[in-house]
Amino acid sequence: MAQVMLDQVSKTYPNGHVAVHGMDLDIADGEFLVLVGPSGCGKSTLLRMIAGLESITGGELRIGDRVVNDVHPGDRDIAMVFQNYALYPHYTVARNIAYPLRLAKRPKDEIDRRVREVAAMLELTDYLDRKPGQLSGGQRQRVAMGRAIIRDAALFLMDEPLSNLDAKLRVQMRGEIARLQRRVGTTMVYVTHDQVEAMTMGHRVAVLKEGRLQQIGTPDEIYRSPANTFVASFMGTPPMNLVEARLRTGKGGTEVVLGGVDVPLPAAERGYPEGPVTVGVRPEHLLDASILGDTARHVRIPAIVEYVEALGAEKNVYVTLGAIRGDATSAGAPIACRFPAESAVVADAKVELALDPARIHLFDAESGAALR
Amino acid sequence: MTTTAPGPAGTASAGAGPAAPRRLPGLRRAGKAGRTRKTKRIDGPQQRGMMRTALLFLLPLLAFYLVFYVFGFVFLARTSLQRTDLSFLDPESVGLENYRLLFTDDRFIRALLNNVVFAAAAVAGALTLGFFLAVVLSTGMRGRKVFYAVFLVPSLMPVALVASVFGGMMENRYGTLNETLRSAHLDFLAGHWLTEPGLAYAVVIGIFVYLVGLPIMYYTADLSALNTSLLEAAVLDGASFWQLLRTMLFPLMRTTHKTVVVSILLMSFRAFEIVFFSTKGGPAGGTEISGTYVYNYATSPGPRVGYASAAAVVVLLLALLLSAIQLRFTGKSEE
Numbered sequence: 001m002a003q004v005m006l007d008q009v010s011k012t013y014p015n016g017h018v019a020v021h022g023m024d025l026d027i028a029d030g031e032f033l034v035l036v037g038p039s040g041c042g043k044s045t046l047l048r049m050i051a052g053l054e055s056i057t058g059g060e061l062r063i064g065d066r067v068v069n070d071v072h073p074g075d076r077d078i079a080m081v082f083q084n085y086a087l088y089p090h091y092t093v094a095r096n097i098a099y100p101l102r103l104a105k106r107p108k109d110e111i112d113r114r115v116r117e118v119a120a121m122l123e124l125t126d127y128l129d130r131k132p133g134q135l136s137g138g139q140r141q142r143v144a145m146g147r148a149i150i151r152d153a154a155l156f157l158m159d160e161p162l163s164n165l166d167a168k169l170r171v172q173m174r175g176e177i178a179r180l181q182r183r184v185g186t187t188m189v190y191v192t193h194d195q196v197e198a199m200t201m202g203h204r205v206a207v208l209k210e211g212r213l214q215q216i217g218t219p220d221e222i223y224r225s226p227a228n229t230f231v232a233s234f235m236g237t238p239p240m241n242l243v244e245a246r247l248r249t250g251k252g253g254t255e256v257v258l259g260g261v262d263v264p265l266p267a268a269e270r271g272y273p274e275g276p277v278t279v280g281v282r283p284e285h286l287l288d289a290s291i292l293g294d295t296a297r298h299v300r301i302p303a304i305v306e307y308v309e310a311l312g313a314e315k316n317v318y319v320t321l322g323a324i325r326g327d328a329t330s331a332g333a334p335i336a337c338r339f340p341a342e343s344a345v346v347a348d349a350k351v352e353l354a355l356d357p358a359r360i361h362l363f364d365a366e367s368g369a370a371l372r
Numbered sequence: 373m374t375t376t377a378p379g380p381a382g383t384a385s386a387g388a389g390p391a392a393p394r395r396l397p398g399l400r401r402a403g404k405a406g407r408t409r410k411t412k413r414i415d416g417p418q419q420r421g422m423m424r425t426a427l428l429f430l431l432p433l434l435a436f437y438l439v440f441y442v443f444g445f446v447f448l449a450r451t452s453l454q455r456t457d458l459s460f461l462d463p464e465s466v467g468l469e470n471y472r473l474l475f476t477d478d479r480f481i482r483a484l485l486n487n488v489v490f491a492a493a494a495v496a497g498a499l500t501l502g503f504f505l506a507v508v509l510s511t512g513m514r515g516r517k518v519f520y521a522v523f524l525v526p527s528l529m530p531v532a533l534v535a536s537v538f539g540g541m542m543e544n545r546y547g548t549l550n551e552t553l554r555s556a557h558l559d560f561l562a563g564h565w566l567t568e569p570g571l572a573y574a575v576v577i578g579i580f581v582y583l584v585g586l587p588i589m590y591y592t593a594d595l596s597a598l599n600t601s602l603l604e605a606a607v608l609d610g611a612s613f614w615q616l617l618r619t620m621l622f623p624l625m626r627t628t629h630k631t632v633v634v635s636i637l638l639m640s641f642r643a644f645e646i647v648f649f650s651t652k653g654g655p656a657g658g659t660e661i662s663g664t665y666v667y668n669y670a671t672s673p674g675p676r677v678g679y680a681s682a683a684a685v686v687v688l689l690l691a692l693l694l695s696a697i698q699l700r701f702t703g704k705s706e707e
Contacts, residue, residue, distance in 0.1 A: 076608075082601045086602050099619075103619075
């Protein structure tokens with residue numbers, strides 16, 4: 001087990017393309033860190049740099065007390081699970097799992113014992129004599145995990161390990177991997193492009209975009225106070241609604257105009273100068289006023305329903321703000337709201353939204369950075 | 373599918389005219405029978421028409437095949453039961469006498485054995501040296517294209533040329549090798565490369581192994597299709613370069629090994645030029661292989677063509693057996 005420290009780590013390819021810009025990350029011993037971002041954001045490159053499969057062109061990488069920039073991948077004490085599992089097709093499951101120990105020339109009875117332990121932990125005991133080609137996707141995934149944990153490595157790296165599984169299995173394995181990591185307590189760096197995996201699995205989440213770290217924090221922090229509009233729109237389904245608006249000083253202090261309604265901002269957000277701003281509101285914070293009852297803190301905003309996605313337990317309702325269609329403030333993509341199932345909204349009807357001003361996020365209109 | 377038998381193919385063209393059309397109706401019937409058995413459901417006038425068209429397209433190749441392979445083989449088999457010379461005049465039927473003589477001739481047995489030994493050496497060279505070179509060249513080292521050329525070009529040149537050059541270089545008095553050794557005052561190393569039995573044997577083996585370019589190409593193709601994350605996983609699991617070679621790359625190339633082994637075994641039966649243009653089978657038949665054996669008998673004076681034909685038939689049957697094994701191998705790996 002080890003902590004991992006990245007100090008201004010960067011990757012520049014010989015053609016000048018910069019895949020990772022000076023990255024600072026501090027991963028605690030035993031932590032489960034998720035690297036998330038859209039494809040091409042540099043997350044896999046970063047993982048492969050930690051593994052030693054890609055060279056580091058700038059900065060310093062430490063695993064434990066060692067600077068490992070120039071340490072051979074095999075000597076970094078790292079176990080990695082690949083997206084395609086990389087199981088050795090010519091070996092049985094038992095041989096696959098045993099491979100690292102056999103290379104380390106451990107005694108045969110110890111290898112046997114460890115393979116049995118790991119197989120039992122991963123429910124692979126009945127498949128030890130099979131070849132990878134005879135296994136299902138979920139079983140292959142578990143063999144790859146087994147090969148990683150048998151080594152007692154200081155660090156686990158996982159490169160989108162669930163992306164080849166079907167949706168149901170993915171949900172199941174999500175829980176299994178998180179449980180397994182808690183059980184063995186090994187530091188883990190997990191790469192995914194799936195924000196649900198990022199939110200549900202890790203202790204902390206690092207959001208990457210174009211080779212730069214956007215934000216790092218617990219899933220809750222990332223979700224509740226995104227550092228910029230990219231993080232805000234990347235995490236959450238449907239993503240946070242982002243609306244161009246203006247701040248102005250009205251009778252109730254600093255206000256922002258949404259759907260023709262003046263929404264007074266809470267005291268904490270009043271210090272900002274007037275001018276253009278990006279307003280962010282999560283879908284679940286736009287409520288159906290007709291089933292909310294009377295509350296003083298909510299502002300009512302008129303809107304027109306564009307379409308409704310009924311998901312069973314709830315409804316995703318897409319609206320344009322304003323009392324009439326074509327209102328100046330309603331330009332752009334429809335606004336997503338998450339209503340409970342009992343909401344009676346229908347498409348093309350008018351609806352009144354209720355919004356607690358305290359739930360509003362403000363971002364700089366130009367840089368997209370959160371105004372806090 | 374090759375025969376080292378000289379002669380018959382050239383004389384066969386006379387039979388081309390009558391042979392092809394006579395066989396056609398029979399082939400058609402065979403086609404029909406096959407269809408009713410296997411593909412009953414799609415039988416109909418349209419399919420019958422298509423079958424006719426397909427046969428028509430096949431016809432030129434079938435005619436070629438019948439003339440040069442079927443007729444050639446029948447002619448060869450018939451000659452092998454006769455005592456005759458290259459004029460094929462007044463053949464005398466001798467039954468299986470040629471075969472009896474053949475299998476009691478130590479020289480023939482040794483030629484076949486040499487085939488196996490040379491093939492084994494070439495296989496060993498391909499599986500070790502060829503495989504290793506392919507791996508090294510696939511690592512993306514600098515100048516790899518030059519090295520590819522160095523190893524591949526000899527395999528693309530006529531084998532006769534390569535063997536002649538080797539033969540010339542190894543010549544005792546004026547050969548480049550001995551001249552070089554002498555001028556470097558290493559006279560004691562200069563040898564009778566082509567006339568001393570052990571050395572001649574080694575030279576032929578050397579040429580066989582030298583033509584390792586094709587296996588390198590097979591391996592390189594397979595390596596380039598290899599899933600690199602397997603190797604990365606093995607490296608992370610702690611595998612050294614040699615362990616990677618032994619536990620990953622070599623076993624993963626299993627299908628290519630089969631291709632290489634069988635193709636080299638088959639090649640060894642037509643490696644006539646290698647031996648003929650270097651040692652000519654000498655000294656005293658020491659490096660003779662089946663091809664040179666047949667050739668030497670067929671071209672030597674006297675009515676020995678029947679005997680040479682018998683040898684060619686045996687070699688051909690052995691090659692067919694190897695081909696059958698190859699087909700079974702490839703069939704298995706596709707499962």
